Amino acid sequence: MFTPCPTERSVAIAGRVEAFVREVVVPYERDPRNTDHGPSAELVAELRDKARAAGLMTPHILPDGDHLTQRETAAVLKPSGLSPLGPVAVNTMAPDEGNMFLIGKVGTTAQKAAFLDKLVSGQARSAFFMTEPAAEGGAGSDPSMLMTTAEPDGDDWVINGRKAFITGADGAQVGIIMARTGPKDRIAATMFLVDLPNPAVRIERVLDTIDSSMPGGHSLVAIDNLRVPQTQVLGEVDAGLRYAQVRLSPARLSHCMRWLGSTARAHEIATEYATTRKAFGKLLIDHEGVGFMLAENLIDLQQAALMIDWCADALDGGSLATTESSMAKVAVSEALYRVADRCVQVMGGLGVSRDTIVEQVLREVRAFRIYDGPTEVHKWSLAKKIKRDQLGAARHG
Template structure:
């Protein structure tokens, strides 16, 4: 057990105290902002709203709470507790600076960035002074669930890399000040590989061509389509070396998947609270809705799914804290938690009837956001396919074919 760790919960006393402060801030300060009308054309909160909440979080001492004053991170188990509390409002992670893609980008840069990159790109993110975007997914035929299909290219020209290509579903690109761009190098000797670059935004070579309407609307800037046309990036803004891009993407990927589970768990908890309050007040057929088995059993199922999801998150967090990459474990957690939380949100809508599909409460919004979670960071089916490949690989390793 780590220093000052609670034998009952597995969380450190420090994390318990931070999480309590975050929860109080989200419930008391952030929740009232849910009706704020400062929204863009896609429903996402404007930066003016986000900046206002961040200033309040800074004053309350809960801004970027998972990163400590000395720059070190809480471990994944402790982070799980804190991020779950931040997710109690859709706006919570934005307010306290634990949202995607910034949280994942901070994790990556904190682990592999050079001192110069940390000072220039990581510091303003940790301080909540700007937003970032992660440019990997591409249009049809390019990188997506299969990153090896990457078509965006980069080539050396003097002391710069020149990047060209198209990207798609780039969350928060509109308004981001920092970008992490993945591209495939074109080496003169015919070799190459994935590369990762840090860039300042906006840049005229990085053009937003379209921001489609999507089922979710909880993040600023939407999920943009991007054209990159001869973007010149100084060589010292490459993260690591040419060909190491996928390795760094994996460092970011497993914790980022798990962070999604943490945040959306908080959202599902809040949706269940709202639904519970509703069915314990409203009557039908001579008794409270909660007293009808068709309603009460659905809320019982919610408690089961929420607890199992919490345990799954903590299990995966422990794997990552052990020093293992945890790719398979993060896939298991992502599938299990996203599917379970989607069931929770769906039941909340159902037991609230007509009210559940209106904007009169946050339940309808929680449902839309959590439904999208089953797709983002890899849809359920891709993770199951990956796990099936691992099952086969492990079996064949344990049962080698006899020599001819």
């Protein structure tokens, strides 16, 4: 189903990850500890113990701390997503995967020891505090609307604000908080590393959302006079928006990788159903309407895989890949939603039940069309680039 892995080491790791997810993780999919707000802390710990015993904890980061290339990471994260619980078990899930990448790129040696090591080992989870409540005019897809503030106070910073849809905040031990540090007439933000839980970071409620795969769910959070030492500024002061781009392109691509695995599995389940279930005297797949849907799935899955690898190559070449990741995010999220929707349709009543993961995959990829930038925002950004490039070419023509 997936395009060939690019290196011998990623072939080996990806094969072990796939076997582990199929043989060990999949049986947990009906575990009652899977809640509407994600798998419980007990279930996460149990799955990670098994991954650790199999030598598959955080498989995209090597024992010497080196990170696989993005193309290699794609090879590993795709099979980790074959179950919604797979990324949780082997520690390739969001937001931890993106947070580990960012701290690894920007953090100091001391910060890595204090915050990164426990994430890589799977002993802790993290949260990325950027999005803010829309009702209060806070930042969403437009980071320039950031309202949370950080004010210097001696050797510390004092942070105040409210955040919304913060994935994994409930139960996280590491936080990265984005706050405005420049005057209101200038867009400047800084990232801060924080230890959690902290009484100054209060979860007001865990939101009820369409998706349910991420531990801790998505929270509405109040930050009241949170004091953070200067040593926990991640990177440079006022450079937070630049670092966000360092994180966001690989992170949104990682989402594509994982959900490609999940939709490929949904397609497997729908295909098995269509080749065993009969109606009107023949197998479902022999009815053109059903067979064509499965054929369209193959096309969308392959195109999604190629888009992911194309964007991964751009990142591996040293580019921020802002344009490539926007294009990949739109193409892949829309394609995978079509795949999941067809799988539900092929399976009929069984497809909308929770007897298989197909209905969950549909919910998860529906949310993915919004998370990490809605499709329309990415198209708008791409349209601006088209205009900018065209006008620039005309001026120099």
